Amino acid sequence: MAKVTNYVSEAFAELKTNVTWPEWAEVQRLTIIVALFSIIFALATFGVDRGFEVVIANIYSFLKN
Template identity: 45%
Template sequence: MKLKIYIEEVYKELVQKVSWPSWSELQNSAIVVMIASTIIALAIFVMDLGFKNLMDVIYSMLH
């Protein structure tokens, strides 16, 4: 019985109280996330490449 009441209350809250974004707001948010993800991925790639080159220099001095 408690589970049924819980599910009904969750449904009411999702339908009546939650403000869902419009389609254009959702698209804009998705674009922002894609751009931010790309910038972060590129930054990580550049740092990884830099550390690799640094380690290559250090290892070449040891051999």
């Protein structure tokens, strides 16, 4: 258990001293960019999925008749 505690404390010490953290304004800007691209990608995926759904439904209805 001492090894785990030592590892965690060393990890936090390294995060405090060796990591360069971005400014808060940059974090907000990049978060907005990621959110927008996530929404765009989700809508594109939805559109492709809906398109394939329509195509497959038309194929099945054509084969059924």
